[in-house]
Amino acid sequence: MxxxxxxxxxxxxxxxxxxxxxxxxxxxxxxxxxxxxxxxxxxxxxxxxxxxxxxxxxxxxxxxxxxxxxxxxxxxxxxxxxxxxxxxxxxxxxxxxxxxxxxxxxxxxxxxxxxxxxxxxxxxxxxxxxxxxxxxxxxxxxxxxxxxxxxxxxxxxxxxxxxxxxxxxxxxxxRGRPYFYREKMIRVKGVPEADLTPILRRALKIDEKAYVKSHPRGLEDGVPVVEIHVYASSSSEEEASNIVDKVEKFLIEEIRKTFGQSASISPLN
Amino acid sequence: MxxxxxxxxxxxxxxxxxxxxxxxxxxxxxxxxxxxxxxxxxxxxxxxxxxxxxxxxxxxxxxxxxxxxxxxxxxxxxxxxxxxxxxxxxxxxxxxxxxxxxxxxxxxxxxxxxxxxxxxxxxxxxxxxxxxxxxxxxxxxxxxxxxxxxxxxxxxxxxxxxxxxxxxxxxxxxRGRPYFYREKMIRVKGVPEADLTPILRRALKIDEKAYVKSHPRGLEDGVPVVEIHVYASSSSEEEASNIVDKVEKFLIEEIRKTFGQSASISPLN
Known part of the structure; x- marks a missing residue:
């Protein structure tokens, strides 16, 4: 951050x-x-x-x-x-x-x-x-x-x-330059949190201004639900938005690629 | 405490x-x-x-x-x-x-x-x-x-x-002896928190195992409402109860004595 x-x-x-x-x-x-x-x-x-x-x-x-x-x-x-x-x-x-x-x-x-x-x-x-x-x-x-x-x-x-x-x-x-905070939340249904870990680890390395954290939300229809929070702060509004968009895109693509139909992904905001 | x-x-x-x-x-x-x-x-x-x-x-x-x-x-x-x-x-x-x-x-x-x-x-x-x-x-x-x-x-x-x-x-x-926590809450309507201070100060001195704290709750019918929380912890259940009762009694009596009809006092538990 x-x-x-x-x-x-x-x-x-x-x-x-x-x-x-x-x-x-x-x-x-x-x-x-x-x-x-x-x-x-x-x-x-x-x-x-x-x-x-x-x-x-x-x-x-x-x-x-x-x-x-x-x-x-x-x-x-x-x-x-x-x-x-x-x-x-x-x-x-x-x-x-x-x-x-x-x-x-x-x-x-x-x-x-x-x-x-x-x-x-x-x-x-x-x-x-x-x-x-x-x-x-x-x-x-x-x-x-x-x-x-x-x-x-x-x-x-x-x-x-x-x-x-x-x-x-x-x-x-x-005081000082203005700063901009941007965030996105993605909901993933059907993949246990532990199995998302390798993807989260890579997402954390995309940009040091970004932070990525998963929050397990228990089971729904018998399958695990995890919410992933992506956020970044920067002195450039555009940069903060771009970083969050880039990390979100990476997460969605990688989760789709790795888990296919078993993962249902929806943005929360 | x-x-x-x-x-x-x-x-x-x-x-x-x-x-x-x-x-x-x-x-x-x-x-x-x-x-x-x-x-x-x-x-x-x-x-x-x-x-x-x-x-x-x-x-x-x-x-x-x-x-x-x-x-x-x-x-x-x-x-x-x-x-x-x-x-x-x-x-x-x-x-x-x-x-x-x-x-x-x-x-x-x-x-x-x-x-x-x-x-x-x-x-x-x-x-x-x-x-x-x-x-x-x-x-x-x-x-x-x-x-x-x-x-x-x-x-x-x-x-x-x-x-x-x-x-x-x-x-x-x-681990160790059992301990007992006891508390009471008194609601006082009609007296500003600052005017209760001298009474609270004396109440705090009744027993070092007791703690007394007031919480202002804004105005009601145009007059101030304050909640007073009294609590104590002791290895004797009886002592914890007695201390809290003693401090509560002191507070009610002193507030009545000092503010008369302008204070409306009600226990909350």
Whole structure:
């Protein structure tokens, strides 16, 4: 896979580690980042615990160009992502006037007082920028350090998605050259996954920008069904499309040639 | 939280990192492990890449008592978890006679030949034990090293769940004392999450075996709704229940006392 840059996603929250909540935030973000040309190299789910958050921010920033976290931005005692990020970056935590203004405005509208719990959400690492939250109250946080970009988002999916679409996506699009992700899915009925392996192995060698992966889908009418996913990312839209088309064509021809009538092949998109 | 032992979950597969698939395997496993008394400290999603898998197995084994991975056990070229695990443990990879027998039997029944791609699934790190797969073909892998237990499962959810229920759960139950997890969920309507914070902070201090976390659920009839999750784990079933009851009682009483009629409280389970 060719990529614009490497990304790490940090998903903060005990509810994910006890299996109370499925990590749909991470798959949503992973899909968006992939479409923007990023290679997501890790998704790390970690507890609401200072040392763990500091450690994983530290590790992520030392390895990835882009680090996006979700969770731990609210007013409750276990919302400590802003503090942990400041520690990880070795920066002071300070009340950001712009973030404070955002909170004041929100709470004035709702008629709630600005308590210390609420003011906590305006504390950002020195040099950080708040990202307005069009759905909830806690602003997101953006920090640049050397050439790395760190984006901190709330864990509530609607808030996370809104901040990402309104404020993060435009920033990521403006960084570096645009990238294009293209994919195809082929469904093969009648051939066991293992027997497709020699063909998959050759398909993987066609172009290093392409990735090919098979997913067994069990039996249908007593015969195996396998879906093959082909995808590529490139700074040229045409190239990304051509690579995926070329690999798809190769797969269909080789499967037909090898298995004849016993393989029923259908494109899925 | 009190725990029987620490667990790491490794989710292997590019499809998770491009957001094609949501990681339901990890939340399913996390829930099961929590109920068995384990503290899941990380869920790490990583690519189908040798160096990454070796690195994360290495890190997980050095930190957790139990490491469970999913994905990368099939017959295709990117299924390399068995090889990576052997490397991470610095053990030889060898054909396991028991695993080979399992595969031979499966394929004989289906009338498929035992190709090299299929035989690959019988290669386990030296000293490992295959776990029969009642749904698919690739056996799971179990390795003990010092006091650590490593369990490697396929990525197909039905296969992963079946091996876990049939073979892993009984082993985990037999290790150490039994543990009991208890939880309660309270729904509070009419109080913003931030105003509950001082009460949550005190609730967290009632018992170190208990954990309390609030989840904002947006507005209903124009007023905020917050769900509060209380849970505890203990080697005594009675203690786990008592702790959760005590914390729930405290929360309900304090919220009533502080917010009176403006708070509407209902238990969710």
């Amino acid at each position: 060719d990529c614009k840059a490497k990304a790490y996603i940090l998903s903060i929250g005990n509810e994910l580690l006890i299996g109370k909540v499925t990590n749909t935030n991470a798959s949503w973000l992973a899909q968006r980042l992939t479409l923007l040309g990023y290679c997501v190299e890790r998704i790390i789910v970690l507890p609401d615990n200072m040392d763990d958050i500091v450690e994983e921010f530290h590790r992520a920033v030392s390895r990835a160009d882009l680090v996006i976290s979700t969770g731990g931005l609210g007013p409750t005692p276990d919302d400590i992502t802003n503090i942990a990020l400041a520690k990880a970056l070795n920066r002071e935590l300070e009340t950001n006037p712009e973030a404070l203004e955002m909170l004041k405005e929100k709470y004035a509208k709702r008629g709630y007082p600005l308590t210390p719990e609420r003011e906590k959400m305006a504390k950002l690492p020195k040099g950080a920028r708040p990202l307005p939250n069009p759905v909830g109250t806690a602003p997101g946080i953006m920090v640049e350090t050397d050439s790395r970009l760190i984006i901190v988002l709330p864990g509530v999916p609607a808030e996370m998605e809104a901040i990402f679409k309104d404020h993060v996506e435009p920033i990521l699009k403006s | 009190d725990c029987k032992a620490k667990a790491y979950i490794l989710s292997i597969g590019n499809e998770l990192l491009i957001g094609k698939v949501t990681n339901t395997n990890a939340s399913w496993l996390a829930q099961r492990l929590t109920l068995l008394g384990y503290c899941v400290e990380r869920i790490i999603v990583l690519p189908d890449n040798m160096d990454d898998i070796v690195e994360e197995f290495h890190r997980a084994v050095s930190r957790a008592d139990l490491v469970i991975s999913t994905g990368g056990l099939g017959p295709t070229p990117d299924d390399i978890t068995n090889i990576a695990l052997a490397k991470a443990l610095n053990r030889e990879l060898e054909t396991n006679p028991e695993a080979l027998e399992m595969l031979k039997e499966k394929y004989a029944k289906r009338g498929y030949p035992l190709t090299p791609e299929r035989e690959k699934m019988a290669k386990l790190p030296k000293g490992a034990r295959p776990l029969p797969n009642p749904v698919g073909t690739a056996p799971g892998i179990m390795v003990e090293t010092d006091s650590r237990l490593i369990i490697v499962l396929p990525g197909v959810p039905a296969e992963m769940e079946a091996i876990f229920k049939d073979h892993v759960e009984p082993i985990l139950k037999s």
